Amino acid sequence: GAVVSQHPSWVICKSGTSVKIECRSLDFQATTMFWYRQFPKQSLMLMATSNEGSKATYEQGVEKDKFLINHASLTLSTLTVTSAHPEDSSFYICSATRLAGAVIQETQYFGPGTRLLVL
Amino acid sequence: ELKVEQNPLFLSMQEGKNYTIYCNYSTTSDRLYWYRQDPGKSLESLFVLLSNGAVKQEGRLMASLDTKARLSTLHITAAVHDLSATYFCAAAGGTSYGKLTFGQGTILTVHP
Numbered sequence: 001g002a003v004v005s006q007h008p009s010w011v012i013c014k015s016g017t018s019v020k021i022e023c024r025s026l027d028f029q030a031t032t033m034f035w036y037r038q039f040p041k042q043s044l045m046l047m048a049t050s051n052e053g054s055k056a057t058y059e060q061g062v063e064k065d066k067f068l069i070n071h072a073s074l075t076l077s078t079l080t081v082t083s084a085h086p087e088d089s090s091f092y093i094c095s096a097t098r099l100a101g102a103v104i105q106e107t108q109y110f111g112p113g114t115r116l117l118v119l
Numbered sequence: 120e121l122k123v124e125q126n127p128l129f130l131s132m133q134e135g136k137n138y139t140i141y142c143n144y145s146t147t148s149d150r151l152y153w154y155r156q157d158p159g160k161s162l163e164s165l166f167v168l169l170s171n172g173a174v175k176q177e178g179r180l181m182a183s184l185d186t187k188a189r190l191s192t193l194h195i196t197a198a199v200h201d202l203s204a205t206y207f208c209a210a211a212g213g214t215s216y217g218k219l220t221f222g223q224g225t226i227l228t229v230h231p
Contacts, residue, residue: 044221
């Protein structure tokens, strides 16, 4: 089955530093990837849509200058949390839409998540 | 704006019993997803429902979709401890595949 990986799986950093999280589709091309955030005991909230070769689309309330997204290839999207603060501590999960030929498949493939702790 | 609501949010079941989790969504959506999440883990895809009247079954879980009522259900039959997890439904609106709005999640605990 299709696999999406994330790196790192967890990270601890000091307040004020920047953290980069990678999301890779390992055996398929993903024209679109999505970044979600999940706080403890809460649901997933969509942060942004990452499109290969174009600017990301951010959801309302998500600061685009704080959460930088780069989708440089059909298999890689990165999320950089700039000047991280303790309130950014969360579980970040990416998902990818698989393109099979000219058909976009319905199943969303989720990465294993990255747990960020900002001290 | 698409909103998704699940109920119940907490479900404590005895092994062997049946129960249903309900998922209501606010606006037209032609794709409804069910996921399972274990503590500290990411999401595991359970079902994708694409049309009115769709019914899918896998083991002790069965999901259905009624687009007219904007309702999806996840039915658990003869629950076992291994089903203990958090279950999310999510709806996709418009033409943006993968842009999902999630319900609050239902924490299921199955007791012996």
